[in-house]
Amino acid sequence: MKNKLRDLMVREPMLVAWANRLSESIQFTLNGKPEPSDRGSSLAQSLFNRHVLLIRCRYSLGYSLSELRGDLEESIQLFEGCSIDNEDFFSSYSGYDSLLSLISIAVLLDMDEQIFIRILKHWQRYKIEDKLIEYLISFKIPNNEISSAVLLPKTFELLISAIEDESEKGVLVKLQQYLNEWYKNSRSCSWNNTHTTNQYSGYWCFEAAAIAKIKGIDLSDTKFGEYFPYSFFNLPEQFKESKPRVPKGMQRISYPKFPAYTIDVPDSYRDLSEERLGVISEDSKFEIASTVYRAGRKSLEGFNADRQDAVTKNMPWYVPIDEGKPVKVGRFKGFVHIYDGIWDGEKESTRYQVYTFGAKGFFIGLTFTYLAAYENDFNEIVSDILKSVKLKL
Numbered sequence: 001m002k003n004k005l006r007d008l009m010v011r012e013p014m015l016v017a018w019a020n021r022l023s024e025s026i027q028f029t030l031n032g033k034p035e036p037s038d039r040g041s042s043l044a045q046s047l048f049n050r051h052v053l054l055i056r057c058r059y060s061l062g063y064s065l066s067e068l069r070g071d072l073e074e075s076i077q078l079f080e081g082c083s084i085d086n087e088d089f090f091s092s093y094s095g096y097d098s099l100l101s102l103i104s105i106a107v108l109l110d111m112d113e114q115i116f117i118r119i120l121k122h123w124q125r126y127k128i129e130d131k132l133i134e135y136l137i138s139f140k141i142p143n144n145e146i147s148s149a150v151l152l153p154k155t156f157e158l159l160i161s162a163i164e165d166e167s168e169k170g171v172l173v174k175l176q177q178y179l180n181e182w183y184k185n186s187r188s189c190s191w192n193n194t195h196t197t198n199q200y201s202g203y204w205c206f207e208a209a210a211i212a213k214i215k216g217i218d219l220s221d222t223k224f225g226e227y228f229p230y231s232f233f234n235l236p237e238q239f240k241e242s243k244p245r246v247p248k249g250m251q252r253i254s255y256p257k258f259p260a261y262t263i264d265v266p267d268s269y270r271d272l273s274e275e276r277l278g279v280i281s282e283d284s285k286f287e288i289a290s291t292v293y294r295a296g297r298k299s300l301e302g303f304n305a306d307r308q309d310a311v312t313k314n315m316p317w318y319v320p321i322d323e324g325k326p327v328k329v330g331r332f333k334g335f336v337h338i339y340d341g342i343w344d345g346e347k348e349s350t351r352y353q354v355y356t357f358g359a360k361g362f363f364i365g366l367t368f369t370y371l372a373a374y375e376n377d378f379n380e381i382v383s384d385i386l387k388s389v390k391l392k393l
Helices: 009-028 044-061 065-080 095-108 113-123 131-137 153-164 168-185 205-215 302-315 370-387
Strands: 250-255 258-266 279-281 286-294 325-329 332-341 350-359 363-369
Touching: 009 250, 009 258, 044 065, 044 095, 044 332, 065 095, 065 113, 095 113, 095 131, 095 205, 113 131, 131 153, 131 205, 153 168, 153 205, 168 205, 250 279, 258 279, 258 286, 258 363, 258 370, 286 370, 302 332, 302 350, 302 363, 325 370, 350 370, 363 370
Parallel strands: none
Antiparallel strands: 250 258, 279 286, 286 363, 325 332, 332 350, 350 363
């Protein structure tokens, strides 16, 4: 059964791609072939950071809690492999955040006492004291001594105050205040501000949820918002998906398996999309097709040339009626080439408009096919569809 996504649908392709890349890079390093970015840093710490990001990513993708437990045990092994010679790693916010997330997820997954003992043993080897880390570890080791020292007091002042508060109301207020500032205060973390890139793993404040769990807070009527991982409490996430505004008489069509890319077409048109986007008018006189490609290292100009070569090779009956020109497709830069030809067994001439454009690491081909005799009827529709093109990442 497919996992239920815990993030916005438009971000699913990014999450899948990044999870795959993280997993491959971790295995690559474990097999003794470090990436170039690892050469100037501790391999063990780099692996640990990446594995915690992978858990964050898989939580977003809806992995089951039992699957995440297996991932967490692997992260703990990598944590145990981190050198104690670099104690500054965990006293910097970025390194501290990875460890804080690891322990918080262990609390939320209700891992057994032995897991917390292993975390505590390695933590103590650094000879660092921190009230927040030690409070979370005490979830399964109640006799563990908790220090009064705080490594990053300014950042975690509200969480420390929540820990010390004995009233449920007071804890709820402080957690809400912390969550209100959490994303802004996390800007030095590698995962922050990645939702428009190919390294997005999700935005989750695991530490606030872990404190709520330890405190036994009833969360059923809370509205902590999109950063709070409610699934750990068997409650729905609180994303606010904006309702799309579709012009009257139009319908919005999403690209299969990549819903971030959409076009608006007349209500009467039929959506035939399967592996790629495909739409046809009610009278079958007008067809729309589109395919999404990863950009890789190719330029838009190179992609455009490849598309035109493909038309010449695979559709030899088409003859270009112009030399192509730059255009705007939605708000994206692109090119258009128009062809004319008669299909085998047909008597009337067919127009074939080929648009290519690039957006945020992707290239997209969008084509319109119709009988040349009806060109004036379809020009306005083509124009409206081109203006409607969206790619929301």
